[in-house]
Amino acid sequence: MVKVATTFGRSGTTDYVLLRASAIILALYAIFMVSFLVSAETVNYAVWTNLFAGLGMKIFTMLALTSVLIHGWIGIWQVLTDYIKRSGLRAFIQFVVCVMLIVCWFAGLLVVWPVEGV
Amino acid sequence: MKKLVISVYRYNPDVDNAPYMKDYALEVEDGQDMMVLDLLLKLKEQDPTLAFRRSCREGVCGSDGLNMNGKNGLACITPMSALKGNKIVIRPLPGLPVIRDLIVDMTQFYQQYEKIKPYLINDDKTPPARERLQSPEERAKLDGLYECILCACCSTSCPSFWWNPEKFIGPAGLLQAYRFLIDSRDTATEERLGDLDDAFSVFRCHGIMNCVSVCPKGLNPTKAIGHIKSMLLSRAI
Numbered sequence: 151m152v153k154v155a156t157t158f159g160r161s162g163t164t165d166y167v168l169l170r171a172s173a174i175i176l177a178l179y180a181i182f183m184v185s186f187l188v189s190a191e192t193v194n195y196a197v198w199t200n201l202f203a204g205l206g207m208k209i210f211t212m213l214a215l216t217s218v219l220i221h222g223w224i225g226i227w228q229v230l231t232d233y234i235k236r237s238g239l240r241a242f243i244q245f246v247v248c249v250m251l252i253v254c255w256f257a258g259l260l261v262v263w264p265v266e267g268v
Numbered sequence: 269m270k271k272l273v274i275s276v277y278r279y280n281p282d283v284d285n286a287p288y289m290k291d292y293a294l295e296v297e298d299g300q301d302m303m304v305l306d307l308l309l310k311l312k313e314q315d316p317t318l319a320f321r322r323s324c325r326e327g328v329c330g331s332d333g334l335n336m337n338g339k340n341g342l343a344c345i346t347p348m349s350a351l352k353g354n355k356i357v358i359r360p361l362p363g364l365p366v367i368r369d370l371i372v373d374m375t376q377f378y379q380q381y382e383k384i385k386p387y388l389i390n391d392d393k394t395p396p397a398r399e400r401l402q403s404p405e406e407r408a409k410l411d412g413l414y415e416c417i418l419c420a421c422c423s424t425s426c427p428s429f430w431w432n433p434e435k436f437i438g439p440a441g442l443l444q445a446y447r448f449l450i451d452s453r454d455t456a457t458e459e460r461l462g463d464l465d466d467a468f469s470v471f472r473c474h475g476i477m478n479c480v481s482v483c484p485k486g487l488n489p490t491k492a493i494g495h496i497k498s499m500l501l502s503r504a505i
Contacts, residue, residue: 162464162471163504166497228472232431 172217179214203267330419389456413447422479435468439479439489446492
């Protein structure tokens, strides 16, 4: 068995399941957003704010951002372990990408959670 | 008479600083077809320094796996007519270190094969007097798996094996891993699955199916890998 410290899950199966589960959530979120934008008569500040004011939408958005974090973490690790052979450089790039993903998650939380309807 | 141009990868580390492609010209009768191995044997008559492996010359031993016009295959069962274009380009199997000309060092390939414990493990304390019997249905599960001749055409056509040959088992090894996982006489299923449950050994396969496309025996390693993934998932959930 190959031991790896920098992957997201502790086993290949965990990564495999997380990758697919997060992909399903992201696909559902993308379908929802596209459907909303296509079906809405007008999209202005009030409509957009009201959409994100609901608790369900806040949770759905945070779920999608968590999926971006997990999917991105595992995905970038897979790409880097294929193409970057110098372990120091690989660890550095992965560190930067993972920090960016975590920052995105927190930024999303701070932006979405305080939204109130108008 | 038809004039053929055959471009062959040449590299002798004792003499050459770097590998190069050498063009050979060969005349063949119009409409005449031959296997690529016969072609190579004719080239060797022209140039005895050309090195390549071959043995059974009928697709059984798996010695002459080569890359011909960009696709891996066995030279002895690949007819010249199957290669498109007027020029034939012959290279060693990609991804493995070249020892000389068309001969590659298969050590990494065999190390991965060794990892999957390619032998029957049975911890039955009271073995049967004669043999371990299987039903016809149990035996049928091994069809499409046991026929692998370890020519390495599949593993060396797999980008995941090119990038991580020391960690990813590769299609040939995984086909054999499934052959023992599904064998009704083998009792080490749990141990075998435990050894494969990391992020590289099996899950580095992304199912691009190059292995299926090149297998000279018509086997389907991608399908076997899918079965292994299902077994690992069933075990984890």
